[in-house]
Amino acid sequence: MRLAVASGKGGTGKTLVATNLAWSLAARRAGVAYVDADVEAPNGHLFFQPDFTWIERHGVPVPTLDxxxxxxxxxxxxxxxxxxxxxxxxxxxxxxxxxxxxxxxxxxxxxxSLREVVRETGTLRRGHVGRMGFVDGTLDPGEARSAPLIQATVALGGEANLAVLDAPPGTSCAAVAAVEDADLVILVCEPTPFGLHDLELSLQMCATLGLEAAAVINRSDLGDSQVRSLLARERVPVLAEVPFDPEIAAACASGMLASAQVPGFASTVEAVADQLLARCGGRQ
Amino acid sequence: MRQIAIVSGKGGTGKTSLTGAFVRLAGRCVAVDADVDAANLALLLPGQDDEWRPFEAGRRAVIDPGRCSVCGACLDACRFGAIRTVELGVESDPIRCEGCGACAQVCGEEAVSFRPNRAGLWTTRATPWGTLVHATLGVAQDSSGKLVALLRREARRLAARDGVDLVLIDGPPGIGCPVHAAITGVDGVVVVTEPTEAGIHDLARVLTVIGHFGLPSGIVLNKADLNAPGAHVVETVASVHQVPLLGSIPFESRLPGLLGRQETGLEIDGVREAILACWRAVGEVLGDSTHLALEPVAAGADHRRSRAAGLS
Incomplete structure (x- = not known):
């Protein structure tokens, strides 16, 4: 079972949702892993400080003259x-x-006369945080193509029973590489004009790929109601609304899991985790 | 003509809002939305779009079931998992296909042909401050760098045609291909960050990429008051990378609500002054001041430019 946490727009709170949700799911059942596939800007490790058990350079084949x-x-x-x-x-x-x-x-x-040699473009890491599995991929600065490393990261994370994938923003090849095999895409969105426009693109991506989508509305009290109308019109279930809370912002800013600091947010995340486990109960 | 790109590493730090404000302060410029994955600058710049034009990049394989003998050679040759078996043979998935031609190379029946790939659409818009060049990339497309290059080419052409001497580029998040396309050959890069662990981590990564390109840059610390210790770390990162801090902008919870009215923060007391100070610093550190500053600054412009070069 793979849950992808994605968003068209950057900075909507994908990592906030993915890290806290994975942690909450891991408290409820074994075999859960958090998988950071946002290889251009991988930030999940900042919130978990995992114990790494395996670190390997990742490369792609390139031709060379023999x-x-x-x-x-x-x-x-x-x-x-x-x-x-x-x-x-x-x-x-x-x-x-x-x-x-x-x-x-x-x-x-x-x-x-040509053969292939491996050219390294990034790093793959696997470890754990307590009993939760942790996987991330980090693209080397200066490298242009992220999709092969994203695919490798997702494949590594796919070994878990229940993987929570933190996807890169957008709808192009990088985002698709992270979400394409997900059982559910959780779109984190914000109720602003930018958020609305980018949510429309994300929904198009899910429709094109034939993926089921659900939504979390972050900073739900800052902005307007158009995002809610769009989600209702497209029959996309809203798993949670998270109002702007300076305490959540402060926890995030200093690299802490907000659900460990803010009880109200913790219950929101737990409710989402319960909904997801109920949905995927028969599918694992 | 000077080209200034606004990037961030982490998404959601305020690139687009700040670019929208800079366009207004510049008064006259050509703006480019290089975040073709999630292009939002047009939402801040009113005007009528010209006709949308197709952007074609690469090609996609099409397999003729009439010729296919279902030998399976293409299935083995394709490294992208694009060839799949269907009831009557095989077909190519246009989302996975990269148009490399491996399938055609191994096909004994000449059953593979190619169609051009419509990767996106682009257009221009006349705004009160000059032309905006923007686009939308299709789902699952891998040609964002080429599309960004096309938009920037068009922006330079329009700027030259109209005698405009400033191109402002709203960049994509991250550090990959479209970011490279957005900053290649610019005169300066403004890096927008926020005082969070994630913002700082991604700031350092994007500064490394900008360093590879050897470009002068400066940092704008947005939402500066959200996390005071983080703000100090940003200052440290700036000094380690020898990149000047252009200014700080306070967090403003009313801004998300104002974006719908095409406002950019310049309407809010306290925020306006902060953005103005950043814009002046952009002119001083990254620009030819006569082009970028709000008031004509002729004296010392050359001195400042050489300082900017030294900082890179």
Whole structure:
């Protein structure tokens, strides 16, 4: 069972919801893991200080020329759809940032002179916080393509019975890589014009991917009512509304789990956890 | 022409609201919404959109069931899991397909063809302060960097055509591909952060990326009073990275309600002065002051520019 916590807009409170929800679920049953797939800005570890048991560099395959067999024919460069390989006399130049690791150039080379080497782009970590599992992926600054690392992070986290995925913001390839196999997408939204617009995009993403969506409205008392109308119109269940609370903001700001500091918020999160366990009861 | 990008690392720190305010203070500029995943700047800049134009990037495989012999070679060749078996053979999932052509390469029946991929839409809007160039990327698309590059090209063209000497770019969150496209070749980067653990963590990461690009930058601390200890840490991070703090803006709980009226914080006493101070600092540290400052600042402009260069 995978629960993805996502949002079109950044900064709506995805990590707040994902960390506290995972913690609350872990208190109720074994085999729960928090999985931080927001590899460009992974912040879950700040709230948990996990004990790491496994840390590994993650890489993607890129082509390289193997010795002196290159005839300079240019077949690899013309086969590459991403402009990632340029052929000159007796040599090829690879632009790793552009490479999608599709393997087409290897197959195109009549001399079989290309082979793949792994280029590291980030770090995967696995550990635990008490009995809750913890997984995160961290993209190296300067790297452009996050989707392969996100997929690896999600796959690692998918080993848990119940994974709570903290997804990157947006609706493009990075967000899709995190949510595509989720059993439920929890969209954290805020009732502002920005929040409304980005929620519409997130709902489109879920519809396109055929994913079930639910919502948590954060800072629910700051803004207007249009987000609620949209959710009602689209028949998306609202799991919780979280009013703006300086105590929640302060706990978050200093890297603490807000549910451990603010009793009112703790009961909100517990109620969401109970609803989710009731929903997924027969599906685990 | 000067190009200034506004980025943040962490989402939701206030990039778009601040860009909306800067556009108003600039008075005349071309604005680019480079957060093509969740483009919101248009919500703050009133005006009529021109016709929406398609943005095509790459291609998607289409498998002709009439030719397919269901040999399964493409299933093995595709590294993106895009080929799936269906009742009458195989088909390519346009969401997973990256258009690499591996399937066509191995197909013995020439059953694979390609169609252009409509990755998004873009347009321009005439606002009271100049043109806004904005776009919307399609779901699951991986061409955000190319779309950002297109928007920025168009913005430079319009700025040159209209004799506008400032391009303001509202950047995406994160540190990946669209961020690179938003900051490549700009004259300065404004990094908006907040005094939270997550905001500071992501600030350090985005400053590292900006450092890779060798760009002058400055930090705006937004929601500064939400967490006083965090504000001190931001100052430390700024000094470690040798990036100047341009200014601080207090947290304002009324702002989310005001955004719906296309207000950006400039209407609120206390916030207005703080944003003004940040804008002046942008002019002094990152800009050619004659372009960026509210009042003409001719004397010392060159001195300040060399200081900005030294800081990068």
């Amino acid at each position: 010795g002196a067999h290159c005839a300079g024919c240019g077949e690899c460069a013309s086969a590459c759809q991403f402009g990632a390989i340029v052929s000159g006399p007796d040599a090829v130049t690879v632009y790793p940032d552009l490479c999608h690791a599709c393997g087409v150039c290897l197959r195109a080379c009549p001399e079989a």
